Amino acid sequence: xxxxxxxxxxxxxxxxxxxxxxxxxxxxxxxxxxxxxxxxxxxxxxxxxxxxxxxxxxxxxxxxxxxxxxxxxxxxxxxxxxxxxxxxxxxxxxxxxxxxxxxxxxxxxxxxxxxxxxxxxxxxxxxxxxxxxxxxxxxxxxxxxxxxxxxxxxxxxxxxxxxxxxxxxxxxxxxxxxxxxxxxxxxxxxxxxxxxxxxxxxxxxxxxxxxxxxxxxxxxxxxxxxxxxxxxxxxxxxxxxxxxxxxxxxxxxxxxxxxxxxxxxxxxxxxxxxxxxxxxxxxxxxxxxxxxxxxxxxxxxxxxxxxxxxxxxxxxxxxxxxxxxxxxxxxxxxxxxxxxxxxxxxxxxxxxxxxxxxxxxxxxxxxxxxxxxxxxxxxxxxxxxxxxxxxxxxxxxxxxxxxxxxxxxxxxxxxxxxxxxxxxxxxxxxxxxxxxxxxxxxxxxxxxxxxxxxxxxxxxxxxxxxxxxxx
Numbered sequence: 001x002x003x004x005x006x007x008x009x010x011x012x013x014x015x016x017x018x019x020x021x022x023x024x025x026x027x028x029x030x031x032x033x034x035x036x037x038x039x040x041x042x043x044x045x046x047x048x049x050x051x052x053x054x055x056x057x058x059x060x061x062x063x064x065x066x067x068x069x070x071x072x073x074x075x076x077x078x079x080x081x082x083x084x085x086x087x088x089x090x091x092x093x094x095x096x097x098x099x100x101x102x103x104x105x106x107x108x109x110x111x112x113x114x115x116x117x118x119x120x121x122x123x124x125x126x127x128x129x130x131x132x133x134x135x136x137x138x139x140x141x142x143x144x145x146x147x148x149x150x151x152x153x154x155x156x157x158x159x160x161x162x163x164x165x166x167x168x169x170x171x172x173x174x175x176x177x178x179x180x181x182x183x184x185x186x187x188x189x190x191x192x193x194x195x196x197x198x199x200x201x202x203x204x205x206x207x208x209x210x211x212x213x214x215x216x217x218x219x220x221x222x223x224x225x226x227x228x229x230x231x232x233x234x235x236x237x238x239x240x241x242x243x244x245x246x247x248x249x250x251x252x253x254x255x256x257x258x259x260x261x262x263x264x265x266x267x268x269x270x271x272x273x274x275x276x277x278x279x280x281x282x283x284x285x286x287x288x289x290x291x292x293x294x295x296x297x298x299x300x301x302x303x304x305x306x307x308x309x310x311x312x313x314x315x316x317x318x319x320x321x322x323x324x325x326x327x328x329x330x331x332x333x334x335x336x337x338x339x340x341x342x343x344x345x346x347x348x349x350x351x352x353x354x355x356x357x358x359x360x361x362x363x364x365x366x367x368x369x370x371x372x373x374x375x376x377x378x379x380x381x382x383x384x385x386x387x388x389x390x391x392x393x394x395x396x397x398x399x400x401x402x403x404x405x406x407x408x409x410x411x412x413x414x415x416x417x418x419x420x421x422x423x424x425x426x427x428x429x430x431x432x433x434x435x436x437x438x439x440x441x442x443x444x445x446x447x448x449x450x451x452x453x454x455x456x457x458x459x460x461x462x463x464x465x466x467x468x469x470x471x
Contacts, residue, residue, distance in 0.1 A: 135339025
């Protein structure tokens with residue numbers, strides 16, 4: 001998309017082409033709810049009289065519903081803020097950002113040698129953590145939010161000044177199921193190539209050590225002016241081998257501190273042991289706050305609203321009144337989990353279309369006993385809110401220790417040790433764990449003491465586009 005600049009009305013954003021090229025800011029907080037919602041056309045009485053098979057096929061429309069909850073407003077405001085904050089410290093028209101980019105370009109192979117970072121540069125990026133049990137809409141929220149933003153913006157000229165570059169607004173990554181560092185790194189280059197049509201991934205696959213791989217990621221992220229990085233499935237870090245979990249968390253912190261790129265982490269409560277063991281990183285990764293998506297209780301007004309919205313998408317021939325007893329049976333089959341509730345409603349209709357042609361308490365009871373029987377242990381544990389029962393399903397559990405940590409930043413807990421099959425990793429990834437750089441006036445001091453370096457790291461020749469080549 002070609003850049004179109006509009007003033008934001010925010011003083012700290014004024015004169016920053018990377019911010020002014022982003023979509024117009026919402027005027028009211030309520031817009032984060034209305035603009036994130038999506039309600040497909042509701043079935044009509046005529047639709048409910050159609051053939052059995054066609055109505056069953058139409059049930060997939062339930063997957064297209066996006067019903068926002070109050071947490072969406074909080075998270076949406078936080079993300080809209082940190083995306084723009086990311087660019088405050090990286091205004092491409094400023095001298096200090098030009099110096100920072102040259103310093104980044106000169107640090108080849110992760111050796112720490114090269115042009116020193118400007119001493120007065122400070123990252124304006126922030127991190128936000130969204131946590132919720134599986135099926136509560138974390139990924140749906142992030143995907144819906146990002147749909148409002150172009151992924152790539154092409155700049156040519158800003159207020160008479162030449163500015164030729166591409167701005168990649170966001171990239172979405174997922175921690176691999178086995179939490180291998182190499183898979184995550186390669187995934188980053190694949191996403192950049194997909195967005196820009198480049199071929200960085202071929203070069204990345206030839207790198208077998210941490211230092212040059214991290215350096216290559218830093219160069220590419222800087223070259224494309226990446227503003228926002230989303231990391232999904234962060235709970236998979238519990239499966240990391242050795243110190244890989246700590247390394248990834250350090251890498252995420254470095255993205256915020258060193259590269260100035262804002263970060264959104266999406267995770268289930270299963271990530272808590274990993275975060276509790278890295279308080280320093282947790283503080284940075286949730287520097288703009290934390291949003292928790294919780295299941296709805298049976299007496300929650302949100303549950304009533306949720307049921308009423310979905311009930312309008314009934315496709316059985318007989319659409320009866322949504323009674324309290326039906327909502328109770330519906331909740332029993334799902335424990336207030338949005339994904340489970342949507343699935344139960346879809347399966348109930350599939351069973352009744354061509355049969356009784358009505359959805360009632362019996363419909364949900366049948367679904368629980370048959371189609372969703374394999375989920376019932378987890379659903380019953382979730383409904384009980386009993387920590388002992390929930391601990392068996394660690395994706396569902398919000399521990400007291402983690403809640404205390406968020407208040408005091410002082411707890412610690414062992415990391416889950418679940419061995420899984422893994423692909424080949426970096427050759428040097430288990431020797432030490434890198435730590436984010438701290439600013440210093442000397443280039444020598446800027447090299448982290450614990451950062452892994454390769455004595456024979458190959459030079460990385462990267463086509464470094466320079467948006468600072470001003471006429």
